[in-house]
Amino acid sequence: MTPEEKREFERRRKQRNLVVGLILAGFVVLFYMITIVQMSD
């Protein structure tokens, strides 16, 4: 793998990790809110 390809590899991996992290954080918030709503019913 050339240095240019390595940089591209790391850039993509970093972006994917960031997107997956944001999605997981979103699900944590959503599940918390669903739990609160269902407990209040």
Add this chain to the structure above:
Amino acid sequence: MKTGGGAPETVRPFRIEIDNVTTTAAPIATQLPADWRDFFALTKPKVMRLVVFTALCGLLAAPGTIHPVIGFTAILCIALAAGGAGALNQWWEADIDAKMKRTARRPLPLGKLRREDARDFGMLLSGTSIVIMGLAVNWLSAAVLAFSIFFYVVIYTMWLKPSTPQNIVIGGAAGAFPPLIGWIAVTNEITAMPLLLFAIIFMWTPPHFWALALWVKIDYAEAGIPMMPVARGETTTRRQILIYSALLLPLSVLPWWIGGTGAAYGLSAIALSGIFLAMSVPVGLRTSVEGDTMRPEKRLFAYSILYLFALFGALVVDRVMFA
């Protein structure tokens, strides 16, 4: 090499053998992790807009109330399921997509990610959406959601699309599920009204899609897909467009006729479906000539999208303003 979201200049898909399994993945794609935008493109975001809109309309038009958080979760699950089904559709049809100009720029034909990754991504989205829908909303809507994914991926994509010119008629039902599921998310029961909403989209799909197929039929012919214009000819397709458009008019008014909506929806349905029928008449009765610009067909296709947004918008306005 590009550093943006697009594929590197050197990437060209071709068939290679890995552990005796033939794949279309490009060599660079086996080394680099796929860009997140390529996964997003697998979900067919443009189709998802219509899915989310009709599901939201079904949810808002349903009698009863739903907590905003649960309502949001239901729409999210429907969107995730549509995305998952779209990804599984692209996984299965990667070879066909590569042969058609309209779909050749999708991530899999371009070799931007591995076919197996698309399958796993689609399965993950589909499974997640069903489980969350069941746990957070209700299990009836989760069951219908699961069936809609099965219908689109297995019944339509794998079975009907490559085997019968009626593929769009029956397969179009897959796109008719969102308002039904949105409605069931609120009511937890299947009644006549959501079934009518289902039937309206079911009846709308053939003229909508065949108007498109009339001017991209060369693509379908080259890919070996028996779309109506390819398998039965242009004249039959035009007549069928006219028949379905004529049936759509009374069907779209039926929710008003059975007392499920008010006059705001009923009069809107008459006007919108009347225009739909009027625009389908020149498409249904004419014959294209060499070098035809297919303007009536393109206008009908564009109007058909506007029609669905406007009709379901009228349904919600009727419910919210006049219920």
